[in-house]
Amino acid sequence: MVKNEQISTENKIEDLSKQQWQLFIEGDKNAYSFLYLHYVQELYQYGCRFTDDSELVKDCIQDVFTQVYQNHKHLSSPDNVKVYLMSALKNSLFNFFKKGQRFNVYSSHVSEDKPYDFDLSIEETIIENETVKSRRKTLSHVLNDLPSRQKEIIYYRFYEGLEYEEICELMDLKYQSAYNLLQRALSELREIYGASFMSLLLLSISLGAESTI
Numbered sequence: 370m371v372k373n374e375q376i377s378t379e380n381k382i383e384d385l386s387k388q389q390w391q392l393f394i395e396g397d398k399n400a401y402s403f404l405y406l407h408y409v410q411e412l413y414q415y416g417c418r419f420t421d422d423s424e425l426v427k428d429c430i431q432d433v434f435t436q437v438y439q440n441h442k443h444l445s446s447p448d449n450v451k452v453y454l455m456s457a458l459k460n461s462l463f464n465f466f467k468k469g470q471r472f473n474v475y476s477s478h479v480s481e482d483k484p485y486d487f488d489l490s491i492e493e494t495i496i497e498n499e500t501v502k503s504r505r506k507t508l509s510h511v512l513n514d515l516p517s518r519q520k521e522i523i524y525y526r527f528y529e530g531l532e533y534e535e536i537c538e539l540m541d542l543k544y545q546s547a548y549n550l551l552q553r554a555l556s557e558l559r560e561i562y563g564a565s566f567m568s569l570l571l572l573s574i575s576l577g578a579e580s581t582i
Contacts, residue, residue: 386450394441401441405434408451412458418488418524419462429461452535459539487517487524511562519554526551 392400409430416426447453512520525531525539536547
């Protein structure tokens with residue numbers, strides 16, 4: 370029941386975001402302000418999963434919204450506004466890493482033996498419920514054993530509830546590659562921690578969802 374309510378709420382928010390996006394590209398400055406205020410904190414938390422340089426994350430978020438504003442007349446309506454902004458922020462961050470000659474460390478295209486960092490523990494700091502926080506902390510420690518690309522896809526699929534098509538956009542993957550990557554991550558976790566891991570994963574995330582409703 371809670372899960373259904375969460376999905377319904379998320380759908381309503383996304384529908385509202387699409388409406389505001391359409392108004393924005395038509396020149397409504399209030400709609401632009403709405404989009405910024407609605408997504409800036411989520412984007413900040415997302416960006417901090419790739420780097421602990423908080424000022425860089427803030428700068429890249431400003432760059433994203435500046436570019437969006439300057440080019441609004443040429444933009445179309447994305448299928449998912451949040452995914453569009455997340456993708457833009459990730460690209461902005463990686464462009465900086467490339468210019469800083471750290472691209473081989475952070476790039477989404479590197480092999481898994483040279484992963485960029487992807488931190489799943491960020492969320493622990495914003496959860497007030499101690500039981501949920503404890504479960505999430507345990508879960509993040511478990512997931513830290515995975516390569517970063519595998520952690521990232523688990524985050525998108527289970528924490529954000531994204532569809533494979535949206536994950537492909539964020540990770541620059543083909544559908545089958547994304548599916549295989551997720552299944553490999555889950556298979557490794559089951560092998561190490563047993564079948565009970567999936568129960569921990571789903572319970573921890575569902576409890577986190579309840580705490581924010």
